Amino acid sequence: MAYYSIADKCLLLEKINSTIELSTLLDLLGEQIDSLELLDGYLINLLDASGTALISRKVHFTSEYQFLENTYADYKIELTPDAANLSVKAYLQKQIIQADIVNATGEVKRLLGLWKLEDMAAIPLMAAESKQNSKLPGTIVLLKQQGKITHEILDIFDELVALFHAPLCNALEYAYLKDNQDRLEAAAAEQSRFLQFIVEMNNMTSPDRIYDMFAHELFHKLTFDMVGFFLLENEVLVSKKISITNPRYEARRAKWEQFLLSHPYQQNTTDGGISHTFMRNTPLLFPDVQKIKHLPMSSNDQATMKILGGVRTLLMVPIRHQNHPIGVLTFFTFVNTLDISESDLILLNNLSAFLGTAIINGRNYLLNLEQHREIERLNLVLQDKVKELAEQASTDKLTGLFNFRTFELELNRRINEFERHTDKAGLSIAVIDIDHFKKFNDAHGHNAGNVVLAGVAREIGKLVRKMDLACRYGGEEFVVILAKCDPEGIRLFAERVRTAIAGAVFDTDAGKLSVTVSVGCTTHQAEDTYESLFKRADHALYRAKENGRNRIETA
Numbered sequence: 076m077a078y079y080s081i082a083d084k085c086l087l088l089e090k091i092n093s094t095i096e097l098s099t100l101l102d103l104l105g106e107q108i109d110s111l112e113l114l115d116g117y118l119i120n121l122l123d124a125s126g127t128a129l130i131s132r133k134v135h136f137t138s139e140y141q142f143l144e145n146t147y148a149d150y151k152i153e154l155t156p157d158a159a160n161l162s163v164k165a166y167l168q169k170q171i172i173q174a175d176i177v178n179a180t181g182e183v184k185r186l187l188g189l190w191k192l193e194d195m196a197a198i199p200l201m202a203a204e205s206k207q208n209s210k211l212p213g214t215i216v217l218l219k220q221q222g223k224i225t226h227e228i229l230d231i232f233d234e235l236v237a238l239f240h241a242p243l244c245n246a247l248e249y250a251y252l253k254d255n256q257d258r259l260e261a262a263a264a265e266q267s268r269f270l271q272f273i274v275e276m277n278n279m280t281s282p283d284r285i286y287d288m289f290a291h292e293l294f295h296k297l298t299f300d301m302v303g304f305f306l307l308e309n310e311v312l313v314s315k316k317i318s319i320t321n322p323r324y325e326a327r328r329a330k331w332e333q334f335l336l337s338h339p340y341q342q343n344t345t346d347g348g349i350s351h352t353f354m355r356n357t358p359l360l361f362p363d364v365q366k367i368k369h370l371p372m373s374s375n376d377q378a379t380m381k382i383l384g385g386v387r388t389l390l391m392v393p394i395r396h397q398n399h400p401i402g403v404l405t406f407f408t409f410v411n412t413l414d415i416s417e418s419d420l421i422l423l424n425n426l427s428a429f430l431g432t433a434i435i436n437g438r439n440y441l442l443n444l445e446q447h448r449e450i451e452r453l454n455l456v457l458q459d460k461v462k463e464l465a466e467q468a469s470t471d472k473l474t475g476l477f478n479f480r481t482f483e484l485e486l487n488r489r490i491n492e493f494e495r496h497t498d499k500a501g502l503s504i505a506v507i508d509i510d511h512f513k514k515f516n517d518a519h520g521h522n523a524g525n526v527v528l529a530g531v532a533r534e535i536g537k538l539v540r541k542m543d544l545a546c547r548y549g550g551e552e553f554v555v556i557l558a559k560c561d562p563e564g565i566r567l568f569a570e571r572v573r574t575a576i577a578g579a580v581f582d583t584d585a586g587k588l589s590v591t592v593s594v595g596c597t598t599h600q601a602e603d604t605y606e607s608l609f610k611r612a613d614h615a616l617y618r619a620k621e622n623g624r625n626r627i628e629t630a
């Protein structure tokens with residue numbers, strides 16, 4: 076005689092088939108068991124994702140023991156063939172296992188006593204008539220405080236699990252697939268975040284940013300409270316950066332940093348853990364420092380432990396570049412110890428090698444940058460020097476005017492240019508010579524003579540236009556090349572120079588003194604060469620001297 080009517084079954088099946096969610100199905104199954112009012116408690120155990128254990132997914136006890144429901148929720152029972160557990164047996168044998176109340180021992184006896192049970196049985200979550208090779212999603216443990224778990228009860232449950240068997244199999248598979256997918260998605264997201272970190276680190280050149288980013292990544296991966304970066308510099312292990320996760324560790328961080336400035340770890344294995352890790356090029360792990368703090372330590376380590384206070388897990392990993400240690404990473408926890416697995420160590424080793432490369436790359440980049448800047452700076456110095464030398468080569472030191480060499484080059488160039496031009500606007504030159512300069516020197520001294528030479532040059536400089544060129548020809552003689560200047564123009568210019576100098580007073584060490592100049596000028600004529608043009612101007616100057624000095628003559 077079936078317990079469930081066809082109508083009830085249909086109704087229930089409709090509800091069961093409307094969901095693929097495991098938790099909804101378990102709730103439905105729970106509701107059904109409750110509504111039967113045949114038991115004082117039950118546990119629904121389902122196979123875990125690995126298929127090697129059962130996990131209690133739904134637990135219901137009488138009100139007296141409801142406080143235990145949380146304890147047994149998600150309780151894991153390994154599916155080992157020799158286990159005394161009823162559920163394991165029911166699962167592996169795919170049949171109902173009833174507790175032997177009279178001869179119960181071990182775990183079964185303990186549970187019977189614990190929950191004051193009169194009977195207990197575990198049933199597979201499939202109907203008795205199901206094929207032995209069909210999948211089994213789990214078991215139900217039936218608990219009874221009063222009375223026995225009778226055949227009638229077991230028959231009703233057989234009907235019930237028959238309804239739930241296949242949907243539970245599907246829901247379980249779906250849940251694990253979904254979990255797997257979630258895990259895969261989380262792993263993919265983590266991988267792409269990590270890739271991003273690698274790319275950013277590779278582009279990073281500022282050491283401080285490298286340490287910050289790296290510490291951030293390390294704290295993300297493992298729950299350390301503090302990470303320190305030590306690098307070998309000038310033969311000692313210098314603390315480059317100490318990062319913390321929580322501001323409450325700031326005081327000890329700052330104190331340790333201060334201490335390390337005056338007590339850097341040396342390249343000597345006996346100087347402490349950091350030195351040891353560096354010299355041996357191998358990680359050093361203290362799972363719980365509190366347990367070994369009575370053992371002998373180097374003075375640096377002793378001081379460090381005192382400053383940092385309550386260090387629990389301490390790990391030191393060499394920072395390597397191409398397998399050679401260039402520094403040490405130190406990790407600390409302060410409150411709790413941290414389990415560091417073999418795979419964590421491998422990860423930290425790989426990360427620290429990556430850090431080593433990033434640091435060296437950053438250093439090389441900065442070195443290149445510095446070298447580049449130095450080259451640019453030297454180039455500028457060189458350019459200035461070249462400019463200065465060029466100026467020295469083309470100018471006269473005493474007067475600041477262009478020198479004879481420049482005059483020669485420039486006059487030749489301008490004659491050539493002038494000949495090519497069709498408009499033939501005049502090209503004139505004026506030769507200016509200080510009168511009786513020998514006497515002046517003799518009377519007032521060479522220094523006064525120099526002041527006058529510079530002063531005369533200044534007066535000439537004031538009168539020339541941008542396109543003209545004033546030069547010191549040598550001694551006390553000056554020449555000016557005037558572009559686009561006809562005979563009348565050069566005469567006017569020469570006269571202006573003569574009057575300006577005659578009216579100028581020069582402040583020399585022999586007192587305020589004046590001089591006069593004679594000027595010979597000429598303008599380019601057809602077929603003129605440098606020599607012929609200059610010779611004509613020189614003749615004009617000669618005549619100016621002949622005719623009494625302090626005058627101009629044109630030719």
Ligand SMILES: Nc1nc2c(ncn2[C@@H]2O[C@H](COP(=O)(O)OP(=O)(O)OP(=O)(O)O)[C@@H](O)[C@H]2O)c(=O)[nH]1
Nearest residue numbers: 508509510511512513514516521524525550551620
């Ligand atoms: N102080 C000074 N004197 C110079 C310099 N270069 C040349 N002299 C002097 O200039 C004088 C030129 O003399 P001279 O060529 O005889 O001509 P001068 O005495 O000016 O007579 P005239 O040109 O005929 O009026 C010489 O005494 C040179 O020593 C210089 O750089 N500084």
